[in-house]
Amino acid sequence: MLILVERCLEQPLIKRLLLLLLGVAVLFAIDLRGTGIGELLRPALGDPAESGLWGRFSYAVVLAVAIAINVVLVNLLPRRIQTLFVWVELLVLFLAFFWSFDLSYAFIAKRIGFLISQGAFTTIYISLVSSAIACVIALVMALAKMSSNAVSYGFASFYISFFRGLPLLMQIYLIYIGLPQMGFVVDPVPAGIAALSICYGAYLAEIFRAGILGVPRGQREAAAALGLKPGLIMRKIVLPQAMKLIVPPIGNQFIAMLKDSSLVSVVGVWELTFLARTQGRAEFKHLEMLITASLVYWAMSICFEMIQSRIETHYAKGDRR
Amino acid sequence: MTIRHMLLAGFAAAIVALAPLGATAGESLDRVMKTKTLTLSSDASYPPQSFLNDKNEMDGFDVDVGREIAKRLGAELKIITPAWEIITAGKWQGRWDISVGSMTPTKERAQVLDFPAVYYYTPAAFAVHKDSKIASLAELDGKTVGVCGGCTYEAYLNKNLVIDAEGAPAFDYKVTPGTIRTYETDTNVFDDLKIGDGKRLDAVLSAQPTIEEAIKSGMPMKLVGGPVFYEPLAVAVDRGDPEFSAKIAEIVTAMHADGTLKTLSEKWYGVDYSTVKK
Numbered sequence: 001m002l003i004l005v006e007r008c009l010e011q012p013l014i015k016r017l018l019l020l021l022l023g024v025a026v027l028f029a030i031d032l033r034g035t036g037i038g039e040l041l042r043p044a045l046g047d048p049a050e051s052g053l054w055g056r057f058s059y060a061v062v063l064a065v066a067i068a069i070n071v072v073l074v075n076l077l078p079r080r081i082q083t084l085f086v087w088v089e090l091l092v093l094f095l096a097f098f099w100s101f102d103l104s105y106a107f108i109a110k111r112i113g114f115l116i117s118q119g120a121f122t123t124i125y126i127s128l129v130s131s132a133i134a135c136v137i138a139l140v141m142a143l144a145k146m147s148s149n150a151v152s153y154g155f156a157s158f159y160i161s162f163f164r165g166l167p168l169l170m171q172i173y174l175i176y177i178g179l180p181q182m183g184f185v186v187d188p189v190p191a192g193i194a195a196l197s198i199c200y201g202a203y204l205a206e207i208f209r210a211g212i213l214g215v216p217r218g219q220r221e222a223a224a225a226l227g228l229k230p231g232l233i234m235r236k237i238v239l240p241q242a243m244k245l246i247v248p249p250i251g252n253q254f255i256a257m258l259k260d261s262s263l264v265s266v267v268g269v270w271e272l273t274f275l276a277r278t279q280g281r282a283e284f285k286h287l288e289m290l291i292t293a294s295l296v297y298w299a300m301s302i303c304f305e306m307i308q309s310r311i312e313t314h315y316a317k318g319d320r321r
Numbered sequence: 322m323t324i325r326h327m328l329l330a331g332f333a334a335a336i337v338a339l340a341p342l343g344a345t346a347g348e349s350l351d352r353v354m355k356t357k358t359l360t361l362s363s364d365a366s367y368p369p370q371s372f373l374n375d376k377n378e379m380d381g382f383d384v385d386v387g388r389e390i391a392k393r394l395g396a397e398l399k400i401i402t403p404a405w406e407i408i409t410a411g412k413w414q415g416r417w418d419i420s421v422g423s424m425t426p427t428k429e430r431a432q433v434l435d436f437p438a439v440y441y442y443t444p445a446a447f448a449v450h451k452d453s454k455i456a457s458l459a460e461l462d463g464k465t466v467g468v469c470g471g472c473t474y475e476a477y478l479n480k481n482l483v484i485d486a487e488g489a490p491a492f493d494y495k496v497t498p499g500t501i502r503t504y505e506t507d508t509n510v511f512d513d514l515k516i517g518d519g520k521r522l523d524a525v526l527s528a529q530p531t532i533e534e535a536i537k538s539g540m541p542m543k544l545v546g547g548p549v550f551y552e553p554l555a556v557a558v559d560r561g562d563p564e565f566s567a568k569i570a571e572i573v574t575a576m577h578a579d580g581t582l583k584t585l586s587e588k589w590y591g592v593d594y595s596t597v598k599k
Contacts, residue, residue, distance in 0.1 A: 110375065111377075114377045118377075173407075176407070177407065177410065177412070180412070180414035180416070181412065181414070185414055185415065185416060188401075188403070265404075266403070266404040266406075266407070267403055267404070267407070268362075268401050268402040268403040268404070270402070274365075274402075275373075277366060278365040278366045278372065278373045278402075279373050279377075281365075281366040281367075281368060281372065281508050282368050282372040282373050282374065283368070283538050284368075284508060284511065284534075284535050284538040284539065284540055285538070286508065286512075
């Protein structure tokens with residue numbers, strides 16, 4: 001008996017039918033009566049609120065079958081266009097979701113110029129400068145943590161543990177409010193850049209260390225056998241090969257830093273999140289500005305992703321046959 | 322021995338060099354007079370007191386009051402926008418000179434800041450959703466009310482409000498809410514009320530001018546009952562500069578006397594809030 005069930009389950013058609021049933025069950029559990037589906041099927045099933053269990057079931061079935069047909073149709077397209085098509089469909093779904101908020105597009109059009117020219121520009125500026133400084137700090141800390149010198153190791157491990165352990169917001173406050181107590185009065189933008197570089201330097205140090213450890217030991221031994229000095233080995237042999245392992249996680253962190261730079265707004269820097277929030281609050285229309293700012297952040301992340309992809313191709317040259 | 326001596330000398334030199342930087346007290350007035358710039362710290366998300374207008378400049382009642390104070394000091398106004406917690410934490414270290422931000426003078430804040438003068442009294446009022454059937458303060462008992470956390474409004478609902486500034490009129494607790502929900506700021510409170518009457522909140526308690534501004538901008542709310550208490554709001558400066566505090570006090574008193582505050586209040590609120598009503 002069990003073998004029969006197993007054989008049945010291996011048939012692709014049965015698998016897809018079971019998936020469809022699962023979809024119907026999930027959509028049934030989420031009561032779709034109050035949503036647009038209910039309104040769409042009003043001619044057939046009457047008032048959504050009063051259609052009871054049968055109504056809920058029908059809405060679930062209709063939506064599940066619609067998604068299934070969609071998937072089948074997309075699979076019929078040529079391979080290359082399929083991915084693009086899925087992207088476009090998901091994008092349209094999200095935009096429809098935003099459109100349902102009933103936003104005031106005139107307000108967005110009025111404010112978006114300054115949002116981008118001041119906000120996006122400041123965010124990118126802060127992120128790029130912090131990334132550069134963080135990379136330098138990270139390389140130094142990673143090498144220090146792998147060294148046999150106890151002072152270097154102690155310093156590096158303390159730095160990494162402390163600045164990964166403190167929340168970034170606390171670090172920004174400490175630098176902006178704490179340093180003046182000692183006599184160094186810092187401006188908001190340098191304080192923000194310092195906090196971001198120090199915090200992300202700690203995270204990136206571990207990524208650098210992982211990359212360097214990932215280069216096979218044989219490379220180092222072969223280089224030593226050829227008579228190269230340790231400094232030269234690190235610079236010319238190990239680091240270039242380590243970059244392949246380092247670039248994807250670092251790209252990840254830089255894109256995360258783009259978003260974390262929004263914390264700098266607490267010290268009064270007029271960057272993207274700060275402007276979105278304050279422009280929105282001025283006329284109590286903050287959802288418009290927040291959605292616009294989110295889409296601008298996404299556009300900037302996409303640019304970073306493209307740059308990362310180029311860098312990865314450059315370092316992967318050695319792998320091409 | 323030589324290295325140890327050098328290290329000790331280095332430490333001593335560092336301490337001697339840094340010591341004068343710690344003493345910034347008493348310098349605000351000199352700095353303002355010398356640079357002819359009054360640096361104002363303001364919260365950019367608090368319409369109509371301070372907000373970013375269409376030209377993306379800081380504007381509002383508080384900003385106008387600050388501009389007038391700067392004019393009477395013979396200085397230009399410069400505005401920076403640190404977060405509210407940083408402004409109320411004190412120890413400004415000369416990064417900005419004055420805060421005109423509708424700050425309530427409380428005993429805790431008076432430990433780190435000076436409040437030379439009260440410049441207006443803002444009424445606090447309840448508001449409900451436009452479609453709500455509540456029409457009087459008595460009906461608010463037992464309901465869910467939203468307030469901004471840490472504000473005087475939360476203290477009022479918790480029945481432990483202490484306004485320790487002179488000239489504040491007496492008040493009594495007219496409403497006993499069922500549940501109190503706190504939010505980061507007033508606009509978040511209004512957002513939750515906007516979702517629907519009774520869905521997350523039944524009512525909100527906030528400054529009446531802020532509620533009226535929200536209604537004007539299209540928020541579906543309406544006021545319920547009159548003002549429940551008046552809150553004196555003061556100009557704040559850093560502790561430790563009595564001459565600066567005295568000068569500011571003198572300027573604000575003059576602005577009360579010659580009607581400037583009344584004009585500004587009527588410009589932004591339509592009503593004169595600069596003197597207290599009984």
